Amino acid sequence: MSTYARQTAQARNVALPSSLEEAVAALAAMPTAVPVAGGTDLMASVNAGLLRPAGLVGLGRINETRGWQYADGAALLGAGLTHARMGRPDFAALIPALAAAARAAGPPQIRNAGTLGGNIVTAAPTGDALPVLAALEASVLLAGPQGNRELPVSHLLTGMDPLRPGELLAYVRVPLLHAPQTFLKATGRTGPGRATASVALVLDPARRGVRCAVGAVAPVPLRPLEAERWVASLIDWDGQRTLAPEACTAFGEYVAGACIPDPLPGEDGTPAPELPPAAIQLRRTVAALARRALGRALA
Amino acid sequence: MTGPDAATATPAVGTPVATEKTDAATHGLGVSLPPTDALAKAQGTYPYAADLWAEGLLWAAVLRSPHPHARIVSVDTTEAAAMPGVRAVVTHDDVPGDATHGRRVADRPVFAGDTVRHHGEAIAAIAADHPDTARLAAAAIQVEYEVLEPVTDPERAFSAEPLHPDGNLIRHIPLRFGDPDAVGEVVVEGLYRVGRQDPAPIGAEAGLAVPRPDGGVELYVASTDPHTDRDLAAACFGLEPDRVKVVVTGVPGAMGDREDSGVQIPLGLLALKTGCPVKFVATREESFLSHSHRHPTLLRYRHHADAEGRLVKVEAQVLLDAGAYADTSSDALAAAVAFAAGPYVVPHVFVEGWAVRTNNPPSGHVRGEGAMQVCAAYEGQMDKLAAKLGLDPAEIRMRNVMATGDLLPTGQSVTCPAPVGELLKAVRDADLPPLPVDDDESQWLLPGGPEGAGEPGAVRRGVGYALGMVHMLGAEGTDEVSTATVRIHDGQATVICAAVETGQGFTTLARQIVQEVLGVEEVRVLPSDTDQPPAGASARGRHTWVSGGAVERAAKMVRTQLLQPLAAKFGMSVELLTIADGKITSYDGVLSTTVEEELAGKELWATAQCRPHPTDELDDTGQGDAFVGLAFCAVRAVVDVDIELGSVRVVEMAVAQDVGRVLNPRQLAVRIEAGVTQGVGMALMEDLRAPRGIVKRPTLTGYSLPTALDAPDVRIVKLVEERDVVAPFGAKAVSAVPVVVSPAAVAAAVRAATGRPVSRLPIRPQHAVAKPQQV
Numbered sequence A: 001m002s003t004y005a006r007q008t009a010q011a012r013n014v015a016l017p018s019s020l021e022e023a024v025a026a027l028a029a030m031p032t033a034v035p036v037a038g039g040t041d042l043m044a045s046v047n048a049g050l051l052r053p054a055g056l057v058g059l060g061r062i063n064e065t066r067g068w069q070y071a072d073g074a075a076l077l078g079a080g081l082t083h084a085r086m087g088r089p090d091f092a093a094l095i096p097a098l099a100a101a102a103r104a105a106g107p108p109q110i111r112n113a114g115t116l117g118g119n120i121v122t123a124a125p126t127g128d129a130l131p132v133l134a135a136l137e138a139s140v141l142l143a144g145p146q147g148n149r150e151l152p153v154s155h156l157l158t159g160m161d162p163l164r165p166g167e168l169l170a171y172v173r174v175p176l177l178h179a180p181q182t183f184l185k186a187t188g189r190t191g192p193g194r195a196t197a198s199v200a201l202v203l204d205p206a207r208r209g210v211r212c213a214v215g216a217v218a219p220v221p222l223r224p225l226e227a228e229r230w231v232a233s234l235i236d237w238d239g240q241r242t243l244a245p246e247a248c249t250a251f252g253e254y255v256a257g258a259c260i261p262d263p264l265p266g267e268d269g270t271p272a273p274e275l276p277p278a279a280i281q282l283r284r285t286v287a288a289l290a291r292r293a294l295g296r297a298l299a
Numbered sequence B: 001m002t003g004p005d006a007a008t009a010t011p012a013v014g015t016p017v018a019t020e021k022t023d024a025a026t027h028g029l030g031v032s033l034p035p036t037d038a039l040a041k042a043q044g045t046y047p048y049a050a051d052l053w054a055e056g057l058l059w060a061a062v063l064r065s066p067h068p069h070a071r072i073v074s075v076d077t078t079e080a081a082a083m084p085g086v087r088a089v090v091t092h093d094d095v096p097g098d099a100t101h102g103r104r105v106a107d108r109p110v111f112a113g114d115t116v117r118h119h120g121e122a123i124a125a126i127a128a129d130h131p132d133t134a135r136l137a138a139a140a141i142q143v144e145y146e147v148l149e150p151v152t153d154p155e156r157a158f159s160a161e162p163l164h165p166d167g168n169l170i171r172h173i174p175l176r177f178g179d180p181d182a183v184g185e186v187v188v189e190g191l192y193r194v195g196r197q198d199p200a201p202i203g204a205e206a207g208l209a210v211p212r213p214d215g216g217v218e219l220y221v222a223s224t225d226p227h228t229d230r231d232l233a234a235a236c237f238g239l240e241p242d243r244v245k246v247v248v249t250g251v252p253g254a255m256g257d258r259e260d261s262g263v264q265i266p267l268g269l270l271a272l273k274t275g276c277p278v279k280f281v282a283t284r285e286e287s288f289l290s291h292s293h294r295h296p297t298l299l300r301y302r303h304h305a306d307a308e309g310r311l312v313k314v315e316a317q318v319l320l321d322a323g324a325y326a327d328t329s330s331d332a333l334a335a336a337v338a339f340a341a342g343p344y345v346v347p348h349v350f351v352e353g354w355a356v357r358t359n360n361p362p363s364g365h366v367r368g369e370g371a372m373q374v375c376a377a378y379e380g381q382m383d384k385l386a387a388k389l390g391l392d393p394a395e396i397r398m399r400n401v402m403a404t405g406d407l408l409p410t411g412q413s414v415t416c417p418a419p420v421g422e423l424l425k426a427v428r429d430a431d432l433p434p435l436p437v438d439d440d441e442s443q444w445l446l447p448g449g450p451e452g453a454g455e456p457g458a459v460r461r462g463v464g465y466a467l468g469m470v471h472m473l474g475a476e477g478t479d480e481v482s483t484a485t486v487r488i489h490d491g492q493a494t495v496i497c498a499a500v501e502t503g504q505g506f507t508t509l510a511r512q513i514v515q516e517v518l519g520v521e522e523v524r525v526l527p528s529d530t531d532q533p534p535a536g537a538s539a540r541g542r543h544t545w546v547s548g549g550a551v552e553r554a555a556k557m558v559r560t561q562l563l564q565p566l567a568a569k570f571g572m573s574v575e576l577l578t579i580a581d582g583k584i585t586s587y588d589g590v591l592s593t594t595v596e597e598e599l600a601g602k603e604l605w606a607t608a609q610c611r612p613h614p615t616d617e618l619d620d621t622g623q624g625d626a627f628v629g630l631a632f633c634a635v636r637a638v639v640d641v642d643i644e645l646g647s648v649r650v651v652e653m654a655v656a657q658d659v660g661r662v663l664n665p666r667q668l669a670v671r672i673e674a675g676v677t678q679g680v681g682m683a684l685m686e687d688l689r690a691p692r693g694i695v696k697r698p699t700l701t702g703y704s705l706p707t708a709l710d711a712p713d714v715r716i717v718k719l720v721e722e723r724d725v726v727a728p729f730g731a732k733a734v735s736a737v738p739v740v741v742s743p744a745a746v747a748a749a750v751r752a753a754t755g756r757p758v759s760r761l762p763i764r765p766q767h768a769v770a771k772p773q774q775v
């Protein structure tokens, strides 16, 4: 009476371009289609019934964006780089914080499929690559029917300058700093999980700067600029580049206070409400992460 | 159903039962026989309910309430019904039989009628020719709700307006044992909270209903209790039970009762209405919204002890949040109240237990229900007492452990083996796992994981102990019975028993039993359905006992039939003959023949029942012999805590367990590991959040389960094999008790590492952070 059988996949409008140019053309030809790279974010939305794409442009066959190249002291990272690829030692030697973020982004199955481009375009608060790119002040190269353009990653993430219809994320330009970088992520568990808070910290000896971004505590990565400047001014850039533990602790508190600020007093003069316990815990977590991140970068 | 075979199962006296197996043995009891379906499951070819298919099938979708509490003003299905491809719509008005159902009390409507009582409650179901059409049509049903204030705080349920015609109090047990005025020299108090663990079966609910030409219907579902499910469904369909057949398909995980009635009743209604097969596969979200969870529980305790740490009196209030419907809450409450003081000797015990109705997600049977929540609390109290008296936590427990012959606070005497002290000693004396060597930090898996932010300098190690107990089989007068048939033919045997293989290993055990008794290696266990006699639910360790017992009796009856003629011929008793490896031999070696030869082409059949001794309901002071048997376990947890981030890693769980007898060593170890891991999930991460009654993030991303990295090393340091004389083979159920004890052990270890009170499960990072000077 009843047997077991597989469901047959339904044919849809699917394009599988093998170059960026073809992909842009495919998207122009099918304006309602959605690009898909690893599908680890997209398919979750499809399965949840949040998205019903009329067509798909698969980016998996575009070889030119699956690796990286060098351009004027920067690396040009293909949007199709997987987390697994970025986690490998050769990449880690180049951009250590991004490699650390890639190794922390989900379980191995997800890292094998999920891409840098997908992580940026999804722009989830917990996207692990995002604070690293913010700290690195990376920029994104977009390819579209009207040609290519480049903009700071933060403009894309904040929605200040969003992707335009028909545009694809092609590359990410990341400066090569040749100095220690760290990415630390708190998840509250030992197995893979989304960040409750993360901190990316990079040293830029050429510009005598420390740049730090905090992920997962706000819709976009936050840059505690004052804390960065303060701590950079304490570091002896020509010497050992070490700091007293107290300074690292103070930096942690500074970063945490900037990212999870105290509530403001009411406009009518009522005293500021207390920080709720969850926010206190988050602040404590960010402070510990930022202190550890700085300590490790200077070690 | 009483008869000669329905008497109390007694141990096999005078029958040849091999006990210890040599290394060479490959079948029979005591060997690690592998399950027959293991390879198919590992390769992904094993068919589960979601893989079912029938020619011309329709797809079902269910419309669910977005509100936890609302009055339904109107339901308009006209637009949905008119959509192309839609074949049927059913609502509350289309249920031909009973409008409500339930495992203990029929208080749950098939579809919400005038009131919605929890987020995700079913309102209507659709059958259509495509799953997407069915979902879109379900969304096109127009429901007008008058949203009501949800009651989500169980403490408010007492005074709130009744959420249901049956009222908000599902059960109250005031247990009184001893002298209420007794006082101890030291007193500790505590308030504990346990969150909402989801059974999170890895395969979501699914099924296929196929109408029958006689006006009945067949339900192909992953049921764990097919006969009860059939009866519930038939009553709602308005059909005689024999017109409904439940066929059990591959069960993709069961941690209690799979909530299949919510799937099979709408499915059956749609199949009966359309005359077509109808299939349903729940989304992960629907699965979280519709099935039953572990009862969130609030516990207030006061322990009195003398100056040496001997317990004098335990006073407790236990409040179970049952959610919108009664389900098995009264059973959970009985266990919570009876085990409220734990496996300790306490002369005076006073417990007030309540199970109340709220608009939270429904609670029901998840293994160790009731017993797990109180274990977290009484073990927290033992740690508090130890701290107050300056005693070692293991020592204070040792001074109070119960043994065979002691009384439970229900007045029931513990007659089964209760080697609690021996279990505790075994975990206490086991070597501690070594601390990671300082110079190789890369090899140290820190709390937070391999790519986490953990820092060795902030990590503190803690060791904690917990003891606990659980009852086996249904309690309080439940008629626990199972029936099995064994057939032998051509030198092979077949077992027919409706006990469902949920992955717990029942079919493997049934094969081993028959191998042992009949000496044949080839044993097949047929799939379960309701044409077979009932075997009851796959829960509470029942099948090892009642179905295993029934299989053994049937096999022995076949054995007698086989050997009787031989014995008569040679003038010796059946007991003097042995069967092994298909050969029959006499004690003196004179007689030697084979099973096949002796059968001479005949088939031998026997059917037997196993029904343990009856139990009583707890009376109005919580007294009575309510339990058939008890199982005990001791766990020592070793945790590492990053005290700045509050992240916890369970390094090792050392387990000593009272198992009666080891029937399959590998299977037993796997059951313990699984139970411990589920307990670690409860301790650290599993909690389905439902603020204001709305379930938040009902997905496997939002609801964390332990992965391989979160799972600790489970070290079984001792299995105490003291046979339980009333249990078949002397074996005790093993799966539930590690779930009961593990969360409490982890909490104790985190307490030791951080100095924090740790009175909530799961333990959130904010409750595991500590100032360095506190440590």
Ligand SMILES: Cc1cc2nc3c(=O)[nH]c(=O)nc-3n(C[C@H](O)[C@H](O)[C@H](O)COP(=O)(O)OP(=O)(O)OC[C@H]3O[C@@H](n4cnc5c(N)ncnc54)[C@H](O)[C@@H]3O)c2cc1C
Pocket (backbone or CB within 6 Å): A034, A035, A036, A037, A038, A039, A040, A041, A042, A043, A044, A059, A079, A080, A104, A105, A106, A107, A110, A113, A114, A115, A116, A117, A118, A119, A120, A121, A122, A126, A127, A128, A129, A167, A168, A169, A170, A193, A194, A195, B701
């Ligand atoms: C179980 C699980 C765990 C996860 N854990 C983590 C985690 O720990 N940390 C983390 O950061 N993320 C995590 N993720 C999210 C996800 O894996 C990452 O965001 C991943 O980088 C997404 O990449 P993708 O290639 O799969 O994107 P896709 O799903 O293919 O695409 C995502 C979106 O980006 C668009 N898109 C993709 N590529 C381009 C392009 N080149 N140009 C324009 N648009 C594009 C798509 O149209 C879509 O809207 C997890 C996901 C899952 C399922």
